Amino acid sequence: MLVALKAIKAKKIEISVVLNKIQINKRYSLPDISKDFLSAHIQQKLIKDNFDWIKSFVKDSKLIGGGKIKPKGCKNTYDIVFEYNPNKKGRKENIFVMNEKIKFKKVPHLYNNHSLCLYHPYDLSPFISFNFVDVIPWISKWLVTYELWLKYGVWLDKEFKH
Amino acid sequence: MNLQQYLHENGLQREELLTRIAVSLELDETRKQRMDSAYNAAYDILKKDEVFFSKVDFLVYTQGSKAIGTTVKPRGKEEFDLDITVEIRDPYYNYTSSEIYNHLIRVLSSSDVYKEKLVKKNRCARINYVGDFHMDILPGCIVINGDSRIMVPDRELSSWSSSNPKGYSNWFTQKAETVVDSYLNKAFRTFSALNEAKAEQEELPDDDVYSKEPLKRAVQLTKRYRDIYFEKNPKHKTSSIVLTTIFGELYEGESSIYQTIDSILYKIVQRYSDYQHLYERKGVYKRIKVLNPVNSDEDFTEKWDNEKEYYTQFIGFAKSYKEKWEKLKNGDFGIAEELFGSDRIKGILTEQLKEMAKNEGNQLEAAGVTIMSGSTFVDRSGNVSSSEGYKSKENRNFGGVE
Numbered sequence: 001m002l003v004a005l006k007a008i009k010a011k012k013i014e015i016s017v018v019l020n021k022i023q024i025n026k027r028y029s030l031p032d033i034s035k036d037f038l039s040a041h042i043q044q045k046l047i048k049d050n051f052d053w054i055k056s057f058v059k060d061s062k063l064i065g066g067g068k069i070k071p072k073g074c075k076n077t078y079d080i081v082f083e084y085n086p087n088k089k090g091r092k093e094n095i096f097v098m099n100e101k102i103k104f105k106k107v108p109h110l111y112n113n114h115s116l117c118l119y120h121p122y123d124l125s126p127f128i129s130f131n132f133v134d135v136i137p138w139i140s141k142w143l144v145t146y147e148l149w150l151k152y153g154v155w156l157d158k159e160f161k162h
Numbered sequence: 163m164n165l166q167q168y169l170h171e172n173g174l175q176r177e178e179l180l181t182r183i184a185v186s187l188e189l190d191e192t193r194k195q196r197m198d199s200a201y202n203a204a205y206d207i208l209k210k211d212e213v214f215f216s217k218v219d220f221l222v223y224t225q226g227s228k229a230i231g232t233t234v235k236p237r238g239k240e241e242f243d244l245d246i247t248v249e250i251r252d253p254y255y256n257y258t259s260s261e262i263y264n265h266l267i268r269v270l271s272s273s274d275v276y277k278e279k280l281v282k283k284n285r286c287a288r289i290n291y292v293g294d295f296h297m298d299i300l301p302g303c304i305v306i307n308g309d310s311r312i313m314v315p316d317r318e319l320s321s322w323s324s325s326n327p328k329g330y331s332n333w334f335t336q337k338a339e340t341v342v343d344s345y346l347n348k349a350f351r352t353f354s355a356l357n358e359a360k361a362e363q364e365e366l367p368d369d370d371v372y373s374k375e376p377l378k379r380a381v382q383l384t385k386r387y388r389d390i391y392f393e394k395n396p397k398h399k400t401s402s403i404v405l406t407t408i409f410g411e412l413y414e415g416e417s418s419i420y421q422t423i424d425s426i427l428y429k430i431v432q433r434y435s436d437y438q439h440l441y442e443r444k445g446v447y448k449r450i451k452v453l454n455p456v457n458s459d460e461d462f463t464e465k466w467d468n469e470k471e472y473y474t475q476f477i478g479f480a481k482s483y484k485e486k487w488e489k490l491k492n493g494d495f496g497i498a499e500e501l502f503g504s505d506r507i508k509g510i511l512t513e514q515l516k517e518m519a520k521n522e523g524n525q526l527e528a529a530g531v532t533i534m535s536g537s538t539f540v541d542r543s544g545n546v547s548s549s550e551g552y553k554s555k556e557n558r559n560f561g562g563v564e
Contacts, residue, residue, distance in 0.1 A: 073525030
């Protein structure tokens with residue numbers, strides 16, 4: 001019994017020595033097991049499988065990417081930059097068009113940080129998780145609709161006005 | 163090149179869009195047919211009346227917007243009213259006013275078809291086709307041969323009162339015909355002529371789509387914006403007869419729908435501020451009056467004297483309309499959504515784009531048509547396609563300025 005206790009005590013000391021060595025409490029926080037590390041990688045793969053115009057990388061469980069795009073019919077080429085953060089509460093993506101003219105209040109369907117409003121939150125299912133790759137085609141649709149809007153002044157695609 | 167392309171290249175896209183909006187506001191064919199048959203049936207039943215109508219010479223004709231080609235579809239639960247005149251070709255002094263009215267009521271109430279639907283009004287008999295439309299039948303007698311004026315029985319006065327629906331229709335129609343060279347009609351005709359020479363013919367829209375005069379189209383559009391503007395204040399809604407008359411009066415042969423509305427609104431607002439000036443400077447109060455063009459003793463805006471709110475609201479409407487119309491000048495069709503309803507404009511613009519997309523050079527329009535079809539794919543390079551690539555899920559753009 002005593003031997004066993006001693007062994008446990010020794011083990012504890014041993015563990016604490018090891019912990020001290022790697023200084024886990026000092027240099028790193030404990031891993032957050034609720035954090036989603038996987039989604040960014042899955043979305044990166046899905047995007048790569050379907051779209052050539054996007055390059056992306058994963059950093060800190062976020063997917064960051066972008067590329068140049070000129071949907072057929074559009075006059076201009078657009079520089080797109082996006083960030084997808086599966087661990088963010090609420091809206092998980094920000095998609096920016098790097099263009100002087102595309103600014104909130106000057107162009108419809110932008111958020112106040114100038115990122116694209118591509119969907120209405122009410123239209124998403126509360127039961128099925130958000131699939132970021134589904135947003136990518138909406139960028140093309142948004143750009144075509146934007147150029148038509150410049151030409152005719154009417155936002156043709158379905159919209160939710162407020 | 164197709165018609166749409168041709169009009170676009172001749173700077174007539176806005177004019178064509180306005181025409182399409184006005185056409186979309188017209189009553190649909192089935193409703194027109196139902197009204198025509200109601201109108202014909204009324205004639206038939208009067209013709210069969212052995213007591214009175216079969217013994218006199220009479221005419222039945224439409225009056226109001228139906229007669230002058232300025233009808234618009236009612237909005238929501240409103241019903242359309244069809245006004246018809248039964249003109250007895252015999253001088254009024256041969257009868258008493260109640261005699262004529264009672265003969266009409268007698269015939270209608272003895273008919274199985276009409277007796278349930280009949281409502282007696284002051285000057286007419288109303289046939290109520292519930293939930294669809296109502297037909298007001300106004301009986302009257304001529305004054306003298308060759309004069310369009312008629313005398314109609316007025317039950318409240320138990321006497322005759324003067325009316326001139328035919329004169330009004332003629333006045334308006336003649337005004338509309340003073341158009342100097344309608345741009346759109348001219349372009350349509352030139353295009354049709356060019357197209358006839360070709361072996362391959364595209365199907366052109368009905369002739370009357372483009373031949374209806376700008377003044378009539380202008381009145382149709384104005385009535386719809388009036389409906390939208392007064393949606394929350396129906397009490398003070400400016401009546402169609404006032405709008406139609408003021409437009410007819412201020413029209414000076416403008417060649418397009420756009421110019422017609424533009425210059426008439428300018429004149430209304432200008433006149434109002436001139437009168438305001440007069441009042442501020444000299445204390446003389448004057449207001450815009452809309453007189454019956456075929457009977458200047460009758461002021462259609464009589465109640466604007468005692469209930470000024472009607473006048474104020476009319477001016478508010480004209481100013482709001484003018485402000486929006488000026489934006490349309492710059493080709494901002496988005497404003498048309500506020501004027502005539504968003505869904506209507508999107509639908510019409512999509513129709514225009516469909517025509518334009520037939521030309522291979524118009525890839526942006528083609529992409530727009532694909533998006534509007536609801537079934538959109540996006541290929542590896544980010545091009546919108548109707549069949550290839552990643553299927554776009556349904557979405558609605560949200561937020562931002564509107």
